[in-house]
Amino acid sequence: MISDGIASSLAVEISFWIISISTIFSAIAVVQIKDLFRASLFLILTFLGVAGLFILLGAEFLAGIQLMIYVGAISVLIIFAILMTREIEISNQSHYMRILVSMVALGFMLLAISLITSTDWQLIDERSFPQNQTDEIINTVQNSIPTLSKMLLTEYVLAFEMVGVLLLAAVLGALALVREKK
Amino acid sequence: MTLERFLIIGAILFSIGLYGVLSKKHSIAVLMSLELMFNGINVTAVALSRYTVPYLLTTHSGEKVVQYLLTGQIFTIFIITVAAAEVALGLAIIIAIYRTHQSVLLTDSNQLKN
Numbered sequence: 001m002i003s004d005g006i007a008s009s010l011a012v013e014i015s016f017w018i019i020s021i022s023t024i025f026s027a028i029a030v031v032q033i034k035d036l037f038r039a040s041l042f043l044i045l046t047f048l049g050v051a052g053l054f055i056l057l058g059a060e061f062l063a064g065i066q067l068m069i070y071v072g073a074i075s076v077l078i079i080f081a082i083l084m085t086r087e088i089e090i091s092n093q094s095h096y097m098r099i100l101v102s103m104v105a106l107g108f109m110l111l112a113i114s115l116i117t118s119t120d121w122q123l124i125d126e127r128s129f130p131q132n133q134t135d136e137i138i139n140t141v142q143n144s145i146p147t148l149s150k151m152l153l154t155e156y157v158l159a160f161e162m163v164g165v166l167l168l169a170a171v172l173g174a175l176a177l178v179r180e181k182k
Numbered sequence: 183m184t185l186e187r188f189l190i191i192g193a194i195l196f197s198i199g200l201y202g203v204l205s206k207k208h209s210i211a212v213l214m215s216l217e218l219m220f221n222g223i224n225v226t227a228v229a230l231s232r233y234t235v236p237y238l239l240t241t242h243s244g245e246k247v248v249q250y251l252l253t254g255q256i257f258t259i260f261i262i263t264v265a266a267a268e269v270a271l272g273l274a275i276i277i278a279i280y281r282t283h284q285s286v287l288l289t290d291s292n293q294l295k296n
Contacts, residue, residue, distance in 0.1 A: 020191050023195070027194075027198045027199075027218055030198070030214055030215070030218060031202040031211075036208060036210065039214065040214060043214050043217065043218075046195075046218065046221065050195075050221045050225060053191065054224075054228060057188065057229055057232050058232060059232070059255050061255070062224075062258055062259070066224075066262070069266050070217070073266060074217065074269050077269055077270065077273055078210060078213065078214060078217075078273070081210055081277060084280070085276065085280045085286045097204075101204040101205040104200070104201075105200045105201035105204070106197070108196075109193055109194060112190075112196070112197070113193055113194075116189045117186060117190075121234065122234065123234065137251060140251050140252070144252055147251075148252055148255060151256055152259070159260060163260055163264065166264065166267055167267050173271055173274070174271050175274075177274040177275060177277070177278045178274045178278060
C-alpha cells in the first residue's frame with residue numbers, strides 16, 4: 001500500500017513473523033504461567049511486540065507511546081501491585097469454568113478470523129491515486145506527528161481535554177483509595 | 183494479505199485476553215488480560231486506518247481528507263490513555279480490597295451475595 005518501498009522486502013517480512021509469533025506466544029504465556037510475577041514479565045514482552053507491530057504499520061509515534069505508557073508505566077504499576085499483595089498461595093490459577101471459557105474464547109477467535117478472511121477488503125494500489133494526492137498521502141503517513149498533533153488540537157480537542165480531565169480524576173481517585181486512613 | 187494478518191493478530195490477542203478475563207481468579211491477572219484485549223484492539227484500529235482509509239480517499243476528495251488516514255492512531259492514543267487511567271484505578275481498588283479482606287481473589291469478594 002502506501003509504503004515507503006521497503007514494506008515488501010524480505011527483512012520486513014522476517015521481522016513481522018518473528019514479532020508476531022513472539023507476541024502471540026508471550027500472550028499465551030501471560031494466561032498460562034502459574035507464577036503471576038513471571039506472567040507479568042511476559043506481559044511486558046507482549047507490549048514490546050505490539051510496539052514492534054506499530055512500527056511495522058508505520059505508526060512510530062504510537063510505538064513510542066506504547067513503550068512509554070505500557071512498558072514504562074502500566075507494567076511497573078502491575079508489578080508493584082503484585083508485590084504489594086503477595087500471598088503464600090498466590091498463583092495465576094483459573095477457576096472451575098475454565099473449559100467452557102476457553103471454548104467461548106476459541107469460538108470467538110475462529111469467528112473473527114473467518115470474518116476477516118471472508119471479507120472482501122477494498123484495498124487499492126497507490127498507483128491508482130491521482131498524482132497530487134499520492135504525494136500528500138505518502139507525506140502524511142511518513143511524517144505523521146505534525147498531522148497527529150494538528151488533529152488532536154483541532155478536530156478532537158474536546159476528546160483530548162476530556163481525556164486529560166479523566167486521567168486527573170483517575171489519579172486523584174487512586175490516591176484517595178490507597179491512602180492510609182488515620 | 184497484509185491487512186488480514188494484522189487483523190488476525192489483533193483477533194488472537196483479543197481472544198487470549200478474553201479467555202484470561204473470564205477464567206482467572208486473581209484480580210491482577212484479570213487486569214493483565216484486560217490489557218491484552220486493549221492491545222488487540224489497538225493493533226486492529228491502526229491496521230484498519232492504515233490499509234482501508236486510502237480507498238475512501240479516492241471517492242472523497244478534498245482539502246482535509248488526508249487527515250482521515252490517521253484517525254485510527256488518534257483513537258489508539260485515546261484508548262491507551264483511558265487504559266492507563268483504568269489500570270491506576272483498578273490497582274488502587276485491588277489494594278484497598280486487599281487491606282480490608284486480606285485477599286485479592288475475585289472469588290472471595292462476595293459480600294453482596296449473602
